[in-house]
Amino acid sequence: MADNEDTPTALGPNTQLIRAGYNPFDFHGFINPPAVHASTVLFPDAETMEKHGQKYTYATRGTPTTDALCNAINELEGAAGTILVPSGLAAVTLAFLAYLSPGDHALIVDSVYGNVRHFGDTMLTRFGVEVEYYDPSIGGAIEGLFRPNTKLVHLESPGSNTFEMQDIPAIVAVAHRHEAVVTMDNTWATPLYFRPLDFGVDVSIQGSTKYPAGHADILMGTISANAKYWKRLKHANGALGICGTADDAYQVLRGLRTMGVRLERHQANALAIAEWLETRHDVARVLHPALPSFPGHDIWKRDFKGASGVFSFVLSVERREDFKVKAQAFLNGLSLFGLGYSWGGFPSLALQVDLDDRRILKAPEEGPVLRLQIGLEDVADLKADLERGLAAARAA
Ligand SMILES: *Cc1c(COP(=O)(O)O)cnc(C)c1O
Secondary structure, three states, X not given: OEEOOOOOOOOOHHHHHHHOOOOHHHHOOOOOOOOOOOOEOOOOOHHHHHHOOOOOXXXXXXXXXXXXXXXXXXXXXXXXXXXXXXXHHHHHHHHHHHHOOOOOEEEEEOOXXXXXXXXXXXXXXXXXXXXXXEOOOOHHHHHHHOOOOEEEEEEEOOOOOOOOOOOHHHHHHHHHHOOOXXXXXXXXXXXXXXXXXXXXXXXXXXXXXXXOOOOOOOOOEEEXXXXXXXXXXXXXXXXXXXXXXXXXXXXXXXXXXXXXXXXXXXXXXXXXXXXXXXXXXXXXXXXXXXXXXXXXXXXXXXXXXXOOOEEEEEEXXXXXXXXXHHHHHHHHOOOOOEEOOOOOOOXXXXXXXXXXXXXXXXXXXXXXXXXXXXXXXXXXXXXXXXHHHHHHHHHO
């Protein structure tokens, strides 16, 4: 946990990434912060101990290593404070636990990350919260879903797997009129390509497992709040004892330093491949917000500074009963793309998207939805691999 100290925001995003969160001269000039492995922190005397009269008191409440990362995220998000948790999923669930109570009503976007829906439908419901899903394209008409007990609106834009864009300022305006907290899962864009708090969102959530860590080897999440909602978040963090570790915080901060250049390459590679897929007859549609053909493109262009490397496409398959066999033939035909969950690391990944749990949105009719995480390989090699997959799907 770290409170924001006054930080300059005039620097460019890549310069900011290089410097954010830690001053080398706070630790003998070493460029990276020490990885402080700790539980106990000693106090010099009983009086200091009684008053908790020093900066660090126990490692669940922060260490110099976790503070360096929290300070860096605060700068990038423009937040009053940030907490670290052990995964991106935990970042969303902890935010819900921080702001919701029995009897409250929560509005969650229907294109939400699937494991968050599972939490909403099981534990959150069991704890007496009424969970309702809304159409990502609802905009200001979300007002019609508000009840006297609506306390939280959760956004994810673009949405998981199908990438629907949300009119964030319109939803925020309604939510704030009704005194509801607005939380947003911003894992796709990272604060480099979209800063939720600048658009009125109260709490910005990041799966640091993805682009900040960047190497498919770390699990972590961050939750960053504005001044109004920071205290409650910090309290939930302390009450639950859910915190990040020194080694993971060290690695995520290390990843952040290069996130700008990595994202630029993810963006360029993904867009080149999305545009190429769009020209193919065996592809029905490409779901990528930076393509002018995509329904949410205007919102993306209005609000976002860039696009990351994950998108989906709809394979063109005539008969529904062939969807699965064609999708699996495509995936089995790939050799450079790995088949695996998550994204944001250096290698390319592919999977078939499961949309069965959607309540409002319908799965495309034209064929199976395949999600691609475009990594840092050479585009020509990735295209050749996708050609092999598409040929295998045709042959199936
Ligand atoms: C992956 C993901 C998460 C969860 O991150 P983990 O660290 O894997 O738990 C949360 N939200 C979104 C949008 C994601 O894509």
